[in-house]
Amino acid sequence: MNSLVIFGLLAALMLTGMPISISLGLTVLTFLLTMTQVPLESVALKLFTGIEKFEIMAIPFFILAGNFLTHGGVAKRMIHFATSMVGHLHGGLGLAGVLACALFAAVSGSSPACVVAIGSILLPAMVKAGYPRNFGAGVITTSGALGILIPPSICMVMYSVATNTSVGALFMAGVVPGLALAATLFGVTWYRARKYNYPRQPKASWGERWTAFRQSVWGLLLIVVVMGGIYSGIFTPTEAAAMSAAYAFICAVFIYGDMRLRDVPKVLLNSANMSAMLLYIITNAVLFSFIMTNENIPQSLAEWILGNGLGPIAFLLAVNVILLVAGNFMEPSSIVLIFAPILFPVAVKLGIDPVHFGILMTVNMEVGMCHPPVGLNLYVASGITKMGITELTVAVWPWLLAMLGFLVVVTYWPGLSLWFPRYLGMI
Numbered sequence: 001m002n003s004l005v006i007f008g009l010l011a012a013l014m015l016t017g018m019p020i021s022i023s024l025g026l027t028v029l030t031f032l033l034t035m036t037q038v039p040l041e042s043v044a045l046k047l048f049t050g051i052e053k054f055e056i057m058a059i060p061f062f063i064l065a066g067n068f069l070t071h072g073g074v075a076k077r078m079i080h081f082a083t084s085m086v087g088h089l090h091g092g093l094g095l096a097g098v099l100a101c102a103l104f105a106a107v108s109g110s111s112p113a114c115v116v117a118i119g120s121i122l123l124p125a126m127v128k129a130g131y132p133r134n135f136g137a138g139v140i141t142t143s144g145a146l147g148i149l150i151p152p153s154i155c156m157v158m159y160s161v162a163t164n165t166s167v168g169a170l171f172m173a174g175v176v177p178g179l180a181l182a183a184t185l186f187g188v189t190w191y192r193a194r195k196y197n198y199p200r201q202p203k204a205s206w207g208e209r210w211t212a213f214r215q216s217v218w219g220l221l222l223i224v225v226v227m228g229g230i231y232s233g234i235f236t237p238t239e240a241a242a243m244s245a246a247y248a249f250i251c252a253v254f255i256y257g258d259m260r261l262r263d264v265p266k267v268l269l270n271s272a273n274m275s276a277m278l279l280y281i282i283t284n285a286v287l288f289s290f291i292m293t294n295e296n297i298p299q300s301l302a303e304w305i306l307g308n309g310l311g312p313i314a315f316l317l318a319v320n321v322i323l324l325v326a327g328n329f330m331e332p333s334s335i336v337l338i339f340a341p342i343l344f345p346v347a348v349k350l351g352i353d354p355v356h357f358g359i360l361m362t363v364n365m366e367v368g369m370c371h372p373p374v375g376l377n378l379y380v381a382s383g384i385t386k387m388g389i390t391e392l393t394v395a396v397w398p399w400l401l402a403m404l405g406f407l408v409v410v411t412y413w414p415g416l417s418l419w420f421p422r423y424l425g426m427i
Contacts, residue, residue, distance in 0.1 A: 006031055006291065020334040021277070024284035028291055038294060054238050055167050056282065058157050060275035061241035065222075065248040066108035067267045072252020072259045074219035075117035077212075078103045081220075084212040087201030091193020093126045094139045098189055101143035102182040105150040107222040107244070111332075111369055115144030115380045123384055130199045133385060134395040135192065141381040141392065142399035143185050145366040148332065150178035152226055152241065154278075155332050155365050159358045161282065162289070162340035166355070167237040168230050172421040173355045174362065175227075180416065181363075181406050188402045218255050222247055231424060278333055285337030292342060302346040312350045316411050319343055320364060327368020331376055335368070336361060352414075355427055359417040363410050367403050370396055 009030060013023035032038060069075065082099035089095055100118050108114060119140040126136035148155040151171035160167040192198075204212070213220075225247055226240045235243065252259040259267075305315060322343075326335045340361065347357045369377040371393065378392050385392070410416060421427045 005035065006295070006297075010288075014330075020330055021281040021284050024281070024288050024334075024338070028284065028287040031291055036291075036294070053161055054236070055157055055160050056279070058152075058167070058238040058241035059154055059278055060271065061238075061245045062109040062152055062154050062157070063274050063278075064268070064271040065241070065244040066110045066113040067271050068245065068248035068252045068259070069104070069108055069219065069222075070113050070117040071263065071267060072248065073256040074107070074216075074248075074251060075100070075104055076121055076258075077216035077256070078219055079118060079121055081209075081212040081216040083201060084204040084209045088203035089190060090200060091131075091135075091189050091198045092201040093122065093129055093131060094135060094189045094193055094198070095186060097122050097126075097136070097139045098143045098182060098186045101140070101146050102150060102178070103220065103223075105146040105148075105178070106152075107219060107226070107248075108147055109152040109154045109241075111145050111147035111366070112376055112380045114147035115140055115377050116384070118144065119381060119384045129201075132198075133387065134391070135196075135198065137381055137385045137387055137392055138395040138397075138399055139185075139189055140384075141377045141396050142370050142403065143182075144377050144380070145369050145403075146178060146182055146185075148369075149174050149181060149359075149362055149366055151175060152237070152244070153362065155336060155362050156358060157237070158282070158333050158336045159340055159361060162285070162337050163344045163354060163358070165358055166426065169355050169421045169426040170358050171227075171230060171237060172424055172426055173359050173417045176420050177359055177363065177410055177416055180409075181366075181403070184402050184406050185399055188399050192398060218251050222251070281333055282337060285334070288338060289341040297342065301342065302349045305346055306349065312352055313412070315346065315350055316352070316360070319347075319360070320407065320411060323361065323364035324367060327364065327371065327375070328373060332365035332368060335365060353418060353427070355421060356414040356417045360407075360411055363403075363407050367400070367407060370400055370403065 006027060010023055010027045013026055014020065032040070079096060079100045082096040082103065083093065086092055086095040086099055097118060100122065101114050104114050104117055123136045123140060127133055151174045153171070153174060156170040156174060157167055159165065160170060222244055226244050229235045229240050229243065230237055253261060253264065323335060323339065326339065344354070344357065348354065369375050372378060372389055378389055382389055382392055418427065
């Protein structure tokens with residue numbers, strides 16, 4: 001009964017258009033003050049201990065690094081390098097978009113940052129080269145979602161905070177699925193470009209490719225700094241985030257010189273605003289998780305599922321449906337922070353690996369970012385392309401269908417996620 005009250009109140013507040021963070025906070029306070037005997041002192045203690053986690057510090061650093069890279073010319077050079085490598089194939093600029101998004105994802109950790117950085121440069125170039133606007137918008141909107149699967153990933157940090165799963169293991173588990181999804185989107189782009197005979201770029205010589213690589217190498221080295229540092233044990237994922245922010249600042253201001261020192265305070269302020277928003281959501285989600293645990297909701301759900309004989313296959317199918325439905329109304333950070341504490345204990349009882357479950361949730365978040373009504377990538381792409389949400393929804397459907405197919409593969413093939421971290425001895 002209490003669980004119905006909690007979720008009913010949360011849904012009612014969200015339907016009023018209230019921000020998810022405030023809806024969570026009001027739900028928790030209303031429930032605490034009217035329906036429980038929990039001392040407010042213990043709530044305050046839980047709030048403090050819940051956000052006193054070293055991993056949370058990675059979030060503002062990755063946001064800051066992504067903002068420096070977005071404004072610092074790194075994306076432009078990555079696009080130039082990607083175009084020199086694949087521009088001569090069918091739909092070359094579209095393929096370059098997928099490749100550039102994959103590269104930028106490996107240094108930014110943010111999906112909207114990916115769409116803005118790559119889309120704002122590449123989409124006008126694609127239209128100028130004779131590509132339909134729908135095609136370019138579909139490529140960038142869906143490929144930008146790679147930003148939360150290819151590590152580093154802010155979404156994975158959120159899952160780690162909610163479930164106490166190793167961030168390093170999650171990052172390494174995202175490598176193979178991230179590359180596999182990039183290859184899937186690459187294949188869809190190439191097939192549609194070949195089918196409709198979209199333009200191809202002149203083939204770049206190896207000298208031109210080398211020049212493009214040399215120009216982009218400082219940005220690409222950030223991948224080595226983050227992934228190599230975590231894998232070798234030189235620093236933790238949180239320390240890697242701090243390193244990436246410092247490195248991105250040096251690249252943007254001193255190496256490439258595309259950002260002036262007087263622009264830095266604006267980037268810092270934008271990053272602080274976004275970080276504050278996410279940390280406020282985390283704070284309220286911690287309290288929400290505390291209430292649910294106190295009311296034994298996750299435990300009751302686990303007992304019900306096990307008592308009714310639902311195995312891992314049926315449970316994972318139900319999880320996908322729940323998360324895809326939630327993606328219609330909420331953005332990824334909120335979904336992870338609300339549903340992970342509920343679903344995670346059930347998954348563990350059913351013998352599902354925590355790292356695999358984290359990757360499954362992340363792929364669901366990717367799909368949610370690309371479909372209406374609140375798909376974040378759709379809104380970001382809409383601002384760049386000046387296309388309506390309905391028009392963009394039609395544009396992304398071939399890639400979105402491929403992503404749904406990929407979600408099924410990730411869900412029922414744990415080895416795709418777990419092989420690499422097991423090979424590295426991280427799980």
